[in-house]
Amino acid sequence: MKSKFSVLSLLLLVLFVTHTSFAAELADKAVSENTAESAAAIEELRTLGPAGLNSLMKRYANEIKNHIDDPTLKSDAEWQRITKALDAVSGQKNSYLSGLYWYTDLKQARKVAVQSNKPILSLRLLGRLTDELSCANSRFFRAVLYSNAEIASVLRDRFVLHWQSERPAPVVTIDFGDGRKLERTITGNSIHYVLDSAGIPIEAFPGLYGPKAFLRNLAEAETLFNSLADKKGQNREFALRGHYIVSNNKISAAWYTDIAKTGGKLPEGFIVQKGPNGEVTAINIAALAITKSGVELNILRAMTRTSEALKRITDETAWRNIAALHAADAVLDSRSIALIKRQNPSLSDKEFATMLKTLQASIALDTVRNQYLMRPKLYAWLSQDPSRTDLEKFNEKVYAELFLTPRTDAWLGLLDKDAYTAIDNGGVSKN
Numbered sequence: 001m002k003s004k005f006s007v008l009s010l011l012l013l014v015l016f017v018t019h020t021s022f023a024a025e026l027a028d029k030a031v032s033e034n035t036a037e038s039a040a041a042i043e044e045l046r047t048l049g050p051a052g053l054n055s056l057m058k059r060y061a062n063e064i065k066n067h068i069d070d071p072t073l074k075s076d077a078e079w080q081r082i083t084k085a086l087d088a089v090s091g092q093k094n095s096y097l098s099g100l101y102w103y104t105d106l107k108q109a110r111k112v113a114v115q116s117n118k119p120i121l122s123l124r125l126l127g128r129l130t131d132e133l134s135c136a137n138s139r140f141f142r143a144v145l146y147s148n149a150e151i152a153s154v155l156r157d158r159f160v161l162h163w164q165s166e167r168p169a170p171v172v173t174i175d176f177g178d179g180r181k182l183e184r185t186i187t188g189n190s191i192h193y194v195l196d197s198a199g200i201p202i203e204a205f206p207g208l209y210g211p212k213a214f215l216r217n218l219a220e221a222e223t224l225f226n227s228l229a230d231k232k233g234q235n236r237e238f239a240l241r242g243h244y245i246v247s248n249n250k251i252s253a254a255w256y257t258d259i260a261k262t263g264g265k266l267p268e269g270f271i272v273q274k275g276p277n278g279e280v281t282a283i284n285i286a287a288l289a290i291t292k293s294g295v296e297l298n299i300l301r302a303m304t305r306t307s308e309a310l311k312r313i314t315d316e317t318a319w320r321n322i323a324a325l326h327a328a329d330a331v332l333d334s335r336s337i338a339l340i341k342r343q344n345p346s347l348s349d350k351e352f353a354t355m356l357k358t359l360q361a362s363i364a365l366d367t368v369r370n371q372y373l374m375r376p377k378l379y380a381w382l383s384q385d386p387s388r389t390d391l392e393k394f395n396e397k398v399y400a401e402l403f404l405t406p407r408t409d410a411w412l413g414l415l416d417k418d419a420y421t422a423i424d425n426g427g428v429s430k431n
Contacts, residue, residue: 023048023055030056030085030329031078031295038085045089047080049112050101050156053089057099060086069342071341079178091163092129097335100131102161106199109162114196119225121159121218124395125246126188127169135169135188141249144363147336148211154218166399170412187412189403193251193281193391194221196228201382202240206374206402208366210330220247227338244379245303249282252306253321255314255367256283262321265313270306303380311373323365330363374402 026048032195045052057064062081067073067425075083086095103109113120123141127134143340145151174182192204197357203221205214206223211427224243231239257280259266273282283306332340340359341352387393402404405413421427 022060026052027055027059028039029238030089031060031081032205038081042085042088046091052137053086053099053101055093056086056089057096062282063322067333067342068097068338071338072345081333087130092342093132093134094142094147094339097339098142098152098155100146100152100155100161102163104163106153106162106164106404109160110195113160116160117197117229118158118160119202120193120197120199121155121161122193122195122201122391123161123163123191124166124399126166127162127166127185129163131169133169133183133185134412135172135185135190137188137208140363140414141190143339144332144336145209145211145214148333149335150333151211151215154215158222162361166395167407170414185222187405187414189399189405191395191398191403194225194393195391196225199298199391201227201394202285204378204382204398205370206378206398207365207370207371210360210363210367211332211336213326213329213367213371241383244383248303248376248379249305251372251376252283255278255307255310256280258322258325258368259310259314261286261325264318264320265323266296270309289315292316303383304376307372307376314372318370319365322368323361326368327360327364329367330360332360351392377402 023045026041026045029037030039030045030190032041045056048055063082067075067079067400083094083096087093088276089095090098090100091104092098092100103112103121106120109120109122112118121137123129125135125138127138129138129142133139144157169185169188172184172186174184176182189207191207192205193201194205195201202224203217205217224240228236228239255265256270256272260280271284273284279342282286294428316378337356340356344352344355347355381397382388385394385397387397394405400408415426419426
């Protein structure tokens, strides 16, 4: 028995060394100046999954560390080949900071999720995650979330990652007529879904959240995923609906508390529940009468009516004051700051500090708006909407009714046929 075990161990060792040697050889070829050779090696590494990316990260660890430590380091031809290979294998631009591998085939992601017993974090975006000009939210995800060392570690170790493009990101180019051009993306939104191994959404984070808020979302979603492991049928549905109701109540209570902290006027007719220390634990307003017809519709309304009432008393000044309460959620780590510096080499230290301060304030504002305005609607839909178990149908509803960019509108709301532009055909051209 001992002899058989030794032979098996030796065989596994040989296979491991052979596989490791093969991956290391591919990592060298992936950065070759011979484009045909590098393309073939990159494709092979991509098919190896996270192991292929890890071999690249390990092979060029010194170069990666140098560019992380010094954002002013020159981007020479070799570094450009390294980052090109890393991004192609990982499925994400600026992956040298995150080290994250993204599946673009949901069936593959589901298979890995079953094998690893991990939830899937599925990103829907405009454009592609590998594109410089994907939609604004996804670019911020790369810079302030995926590049964050703690977030990257959680995503790498505890989730299976997947992204899918909703449609191309609309790009506008402004030509100043003197050789200068300004290129930007316009409109568009992104959403992270947390899926079980069957590909059914159990949680969703709409738009951009600050790093600390995003980490909390991930931790809560992972806890929910693990809690469903031994539940099936009605028990699973009961657990999910309980989660959505409790989470929705927490959001309303937090929003109500924030308004009070910032000196805002609180509406009458709210039923406020408090804990032993006087903290707000839940709020509600007068109950809706639920008739026999349209029960599900009324339940949906019941779950969102508190947030709708709070929305009416939260103006722009109130939003900024609330965002200031959550400034800590939007603080960026050193890796994210280093990437932003690399992307803006012409800024002085003073200019960069001002931009960073403005960016973090904007992220804090996005965080509270997405949490307080969009999340309650998602919880209501995840609780009751007929499309909730079909990711494609549910996502279509999200883009149409939450982001207000339905697939039926090819122009994403940017073309107003009632507006006269004094330009032939309204400036519209189709290639």
